[in-house]
Amino acid sequence: MNTAVVAEITGEITYLGYGLAAIGPGIGVGLIFAAYINGVARQPEARGMLQTIAFTGMALTEALAILGLVFVFVFQG
Amino acid sequence: MSLSVVPAHWLQGGLSAADEEGFQAPGIESFWWPLIGSDTSNWTLTRPAFVVMASVVIIGFFFLAVAGKLTVVPSKRQWVAEQAYGFVRNTIARDVIGAKDFRPFVPLLMTLFTLILFNNVMGILPFVQFPSMSRIAFPIVLTLIVYVVYHTVGLRRKHGVVGYLKSLVPPGLPVWLRPIMFFLEFLTYFIIRPLTLALRLFGNMLAGHLMLLVFILGGEYLLVHGSNLFVQASGILGLAFGIVMTFFELLVQFLQAFIFTLLSALYISDAVSEEH
Numbered sequence: 044m045n046t047a048v049v050a051e052i053t054g055e056i057t058y059l060g061y062g063l064a065a066i067g068p069g070i071g072v073g074l075i076f077a078a079y080i081n082g083v084a085r086q087p088e089a090r091g092m093l094q095t096i097a098f099t100g101m102a103l104t105e106a107l108a109i110l111g112l113v114f115v116f117v118f119q120g
Numbered sequence: 121m122s123l124s125v126v127p128a129h130w131l132q133g134g135l136s137a138a139d140e141e142g143f144q145a146p147g148i149e150s151f152w153w154p155l156i157g158s159d160t161s162n163w164t165l166t167r168p169a170f171v172v173m174a175s176v177v178i179i180g181f182f183f184l185a186v187a188g189k190l191t192v193v194p195s196k197r198q199w200v201a202e203q204a205y206g207f208v209r210n211t212i213a214r215d216v217i218g219a220k221d222f223r224p225f226v227p228l229l230m231t232l233f234t235l236i237l238f239n240n241v242m243g244i245l246p247f248v249q250f251p252s253m254s255r256i257a258f259p260i261v262l263t264l265i266v267y268v269v270y271h272t273v274g275l276r277r278k279h280g281v282v283g284y285l286k287s288l289v290p291p292g293l294p295v296w297l298r299p300i301m302f303f304l305e306f307l308t309y310f311i312i313r314p315l316t317l318a319l320r321l322f323g324n325m326l327a328g329h330l331m332l333l334v335f336i337l338g339g340e341y342l343l344v345h346g347s348n349l350f351v352q353a354s355g356i357l358g359l360a361f362g363i364v365m366t367f368f369e370l371l372v373q374f375l376q377a378f379i380f381t382l383l384s385a386l387y388i389s390d391a392v393s394e395e396h
Contacts, residue, residue, distance in 0.1 A: 092215075098378070099383065102379045106320055109323035109324070110319065112326070
């Protein structure tokens with residue numbers, strides 16, 4: 044049986060992979076800031092302390108997405 | 121020195137080649153710059169290196185000039201310098217490292233913060249428009265300095281190599297858990313922390329610059345080479361969104377300078393603290 048190509052996409056598959064890999068860190072960063080806003084709303088005077096914790100947590104979560112971005116270029120065919 | 125904003129391979133190939141083949145999406149090649157000076161002589165520079173050196177001179181002169189004539193009622197420049205210094209000293213160093221030990225590390229953190237912030241903002245400053253930190257060499261060197269500092273502090277505070285390695289494992293763990301915990305903590309302290317510290321700054325600057333290139337070059341291509349009015353209108357939309365993204369980049373650039381300094385302070389505070 045002959046196979047007919049109906050539609051074809053060319054390009055780097057790694058970019059698509061990075062898009063999928065960014066979902067997890069995206070949700071993670073969202074959760075961190077949701078918790079930060081919650082905390083500040085409940086106790087506004089704890090803002091300074093929570094800010095440091097929130098940004099540290101964000102940086103650690105974001106590191107996963109950044110690793111993904113680097114792997115895009117590492118595994119580019 | 122080439123003052124042009126477009127990267128090397130366009131200058132060599134000419135823009136006409138791009139016109140013939142349609143839109144050339146910006147990629148990792150957009151970050152390659154021609155060498156200033158020859159590669160056979162003893163020195164060569166690239167434009168990012170030149171920007172970093174210029175930033176060191178500018179920041180140095182700025183703070184020296186401000187510190188030379190301090191007044192009780194601050195001038196505008198003194199106010200800016202005081203705000204930056206107060207931010208790094210109080211919000212980052214004192215709150216993270218602790219009031220007892222933070223003083224020796226303020227100069228390092230202040231230098232890191234101002235240097236990274238200045239170089240990041242260069243990413244959207246007209247006529248420079250290239251964040252030097254999107255070349256991995258610069259974040260690596262900055263991370264190397266932080267790496268050496270926090271390990272040296274840790275070795276001094278925790279009485280040598282053995283004490284330092286022992287302090288990696290939190291006290292009060294069952295015996296069978298200690299090797300696993302030691303392995304994980306060792307990995308974190310010696311490999312993951314420097315790796316992520318350098319890659320975070322690099323990746324954010326690279327991705328931000330790439331995003332601006334996509335919107336502005338894509339918008340320009342649609343506007344100039346678009347076949348009908350609808351396509352050209354969407355080109356204008358792309359350019360407008362590029363402007364919005366430029367302001368978003370300003371936020372990201374400040375945030376990355378802040379986070380790099382904050383994490384450096386955090387790693388130093390881990391080394392300084394007695395219990396863990």
